[in-house]
Amino acid sequence: MQYPVRPATMTYDDVTHLAAKIKPKQQRVELEISMDTVSPNYCRSKGEQIALNVDGTGYDETNTYSAKIMDKQTFSSIQATTNTSRYAAAVFRKGELHVTPLTGILQMRPSFSYLDKADNKTREREAANEGGDSSQDEAEEEAKAITVRFARPESEQARQRRIQSYEFLQKKQAEEPWVHLTYHGVKDGRSDHERQYLFCQSVDASENSELVKTPKEYLAMLMPPLAEEKVVKPVGPSNVLSMAQLRTLPLGEQVKTLMKNVKVMPFANLMGLLASGTDSTSVLRCIQQVALLVQGNWVVKSDVLYPKNTFSAHSGVPAEVLCRGRDFVMWRFTLERSVMRKEIASIIKLPPEDVKEFLEHVAAPRANRGWEFLLPTDVDFIKKHSDVAHRQNMLWLGIQSKLEKVFNFSKEDFVPKKSAQPDPVHISGEQRLKMAQERAQENQSTLQKDLEARRAGSSIHIKQEPVSDREDEPMDTSCSSSIPNGSLNGYPSATSPDFDHTNGGSPANTASLELQDFVIKTFRKHFVITLNELKRLFNLHVASMPVGQSVFHSISDHMLQDAILLSQQCKQIMVPFPAQTKAAPDEQKVFGLWETGEDFDKHRRLLYDVFTKNYRVRRNIIQARLAQELGDVSKADIDRLCCPLI
Template sequence: MASGEDDDPVIEEIDVYLAKSLAEKLYLFQYPVRPSMSTYDDVNHLSAKIKPKQQKVELEMAINTLSPNYCRSKGEQIALNVDGTTYEETNTYSTKIMDKQTFTSIQATTNTSRFAAAVFRKGELHITPLQGILQLRPSFTYLDRADGKQREREAANEGGDSSQDEAEEDVKAITVRFSRPESEQARQRRVQSYEFLQRKQAEESWVHLHYHSLRDGRSEHERQYLYCQAMDASDNSELVKTPKEYLAMLMPPMAEEKIVRPTGPSNVLSMAQLRTLPLAEQIKTLMKNVKVMPFANLMGLLATGIDSTAVLRCIQQVALLVQGNWVVKSDVLYPKNTCSPHSGVPAELLCRGRDFVMWRFTLERWLLRKEVAAIIKLPPEDVKDFLEHMAVPRINRGWEFALPNDGNFIKKHPDVTHRQQMLWLGIQSKLEKVFNFNKDDFIPKNTPPQESVHVSGEQRLKAAQERARQSQTSLQHALLAKKREAPPGSDVQVKQEPLSDGEDGEQPMDTSSAAAAAASLNGGVNGYSGAGSPASEHANGTAPPAELRDFVVKTFKKDSVLTLSELKRLFNLHLASLPAGHGSALMAVSDRMLQDAILLSQCKQILVPFPPQSTAAPDEQKVFGVWETGDALDKHRRLLYELFSSNFRVRRKVIQTRLAQEFGDDLAKTDVDRLLKECCGSLSGWWYLKGTTQS
């Protein structure tokens, strides 16, 4: 060692100083696609901006369009593709030629603790830590803008008018999804996803900078901060580390890589892991995943030797007894301050609706989803979720409770059964107040309660079909009788007599012939079904509630044309958004009452001739439009309805020609655009009434 030290003597000692003036502001820019001999020092920098938190920089530099290496025709073509032929302040290239380019940065490394910029002066080395190392490359976002312009031109040529594209965008369905409560593992995956990073980058605002060239006076002033400002020895501490410690600081030993075992999904828990939890947590976890379970199965899943009394005490905290089986409580599945992943309905309304389904299963084994949805007024996706938790569907019969009645548990634990019955009585009283019903409504007359479980959905379906056939026959007979009484050559105007609903309040099934007969009996003219009857002629002898009519009027102010199916969906969402205890008058609204409210709100039914192969449901084929608003477009709107009464789709040119023939050429293009936007939607160059688009 001694000889080695003699062979490598110390030639010079240099004092090293740490400069901190620019420690949090100093960045190293690299241009990996630019040769080192071709710098940007003499290029005119037009603008510069930075996002400090993300360490993202954008530089805009001028291009020398007078250079012999510059292709002017290509530059003009690119500017034309990006900005088009019109001049706007937002144009990318104001000179109609590509005269600038943008450089965007990416981080070369996220850890710059080992990197610094150093300057040597008079035997002293001054180092400044780097805040970031950024690589700048040309940005080609102008090509994206050119592609967007090209798509706009193609869409305009295909549809014939830009307003068509706007109308088509207006009728596109928007799916709203709400996130479930996520686990820590799911949150980490989301945070590391590309979509999340892009959104975080967009949230931070740009900070605009002033660029100073290399030989600018301000640049020379800033370079002085690369030297340590405090040269007084009292302010600088000497390095007192040993050579070994100093070497370890410069090159720390490599840390051993931890073996990361793949983890399963967040909702999967092995039985071994489950049994490490407290008993109450074990039962809660099992019930949340299984939803409905017999007590014997629950005991089989738990560890041997656990007292059944303790299990009974815990299960009653998270589940309710239904037909001798345990069903998880609604507030366990839908905690407070959460919402439906399908529709966004608050957890309070979801718990109330699911409790009603559970309570109904305490009375009978079969349920019809349509009957449940008509009472709890929640979106179909949520109602289906409730039923799937505890029942299975049967073809033409409805939903049957998933498990057979566990009479053994009821006989073995009468005290628990009695306590659960008392609990259900309390839940029933709350549900009766909220949904405005009586328990006797769900028990067939002259039938003992225990026999109500044998009333199947198939029987109810047959009864509804029979009522529909009777209604259709009576309508046809009335129409024929009125035609016989009418003098030859006269128009038949028949006033529709109100038909009574079925005993259980179900609406008869709609058929095309019955709908046409109903339109004729209701005084329909030129393919429209009008509101000829006053409110007192409602089926039950009462007018629709004022709250219902107010909702219908407000809804048709937003959309001039709606199908019955879409209006029912909006009405159910409206009910779901009402606070508890409000809107009790709207809880028992039938389809007929809703249609009466439409016809009493200056609206009429438009009999659109759907194609024979159409798969639209009956409610989707009932189209209603605003008839009288008091504005100047009422007569044009009625003519538009007349066009669609003979064809379910019309070309824009046909609409414009017919409007010009009837009302002259004084109708401005903006009025035509407004009329089509209010009432129609477009697809592949054709115009449809809203809600009738055949995709």
């Protein structure tokens, strides 16, 4: 045993040892040593104060200091080293060196456990003063709801973490009982008897084969001859691949493995990690299957990190819940550079460890700014691959719609208060003159028709087109004379006089046809749908289209609504929602399939008429109305009629 906090010249050999105990398995030793309370270096008032704090004013057999003064000191051991194979105790006597191997080396240091006891006494007194009548408090305590959780089967990995935890080690140490010992001083006869075991009892030196070597053999043992070392290939962790091993995988697996390990990466860095000559179009096709675009950088998808039927390593939360929470964090970073951890946690309502893990994947903490996205916005990628960026934006709109329903929030809640104002557009005088000349050329044909109509008098009637009440409605101009004005209010239908039947239509007309085709197919599948749900389905439809083949650009809510009404097969159902409804404005706009050419159309129209009177109708009322207007209606027809509305 060693006493590192005391000089070697000041031993405890002559000091009275009051008690000793040991835990053999843990190699822990505690000694109680008396203190000289009459020494001029001892402060008696301080010793009395410590005893009072520890034991209080009462007398009990469990008191630490029975004399009402601190008259003893406890020393507790710690292991100086865990590997004692290189250490031994040696005794030299009569020309012989006797060596005894050591199984443990302990350092004895003062223990201050009495201070913990004093703190506990203080807390008990404070609780007694503030608690009052404890029996009355218990009687008046209100019932509280508790959450019952059933323990899941413990995996081997979780078991290893639990065994290595501090709490488990403390519990194991407390389970071993203390063995009380009797202390014998250095000059005691029992101590002298134990010291005799340090000397070798065998008188035959031939038994010590290790100590009868010749000088040459002993030198060979000290300096063994060099041997050819076999080069052993290092074995890496099971989840780590070298670049050579990585490039043997298919391209899709390479991209997935890289994104799963890096979490967030610019596209240029990803191309640099792949083999030279890899086609960037193929990489773009693969990266969109395992990652999402956030601020021009690719972030691995949540379902790649948290596969189905798995659970959180921190809290045991299912993978489906983790994916929704992480998607919300990624979506927030599509809106702004920094987010606050408390705000995220208050919405997704997941344990702090999981929220921190989500943020550490894509962000870093910044002083007074919360968590900032790890990488700068990759503007070059967005400009170079605008079609991919647009498709990813449509995909995020679909994800946003799902998150709004799950977490009950609105995008407007997270719009930054201070948004950057767009730069003003400056139009020169020459451009204004050119625009005026083009408008005059476009209006020339209309003026010519009006003049001819006046000359012809009443013999020819010119059909007057209704004047639109919308402002800045775009005109059908040629490519050479088109000037973008930044506003799109709708697309002409196939029957419109502006539609070019010879060329297949302009890009805007093509998009209008595609949009109406999507609307008709959607309503033939769902029959009744709100504007909000139609937008979600449209965003998913755009995101599922191949890269570069999308004809939709900047489709507004008004265009989508016009496409429904211009299809001539759908009509808006004016459902009278109550004033205090929680439904969003887009959810209050309900549209239904009106004309399909089937006999069932009259049943559907009658149902729509019922819902124009009340927004909530019982099934028996619908059945009675159908029987009144159309006679007996089968249960199968009623189920077919009501299922789209549920």
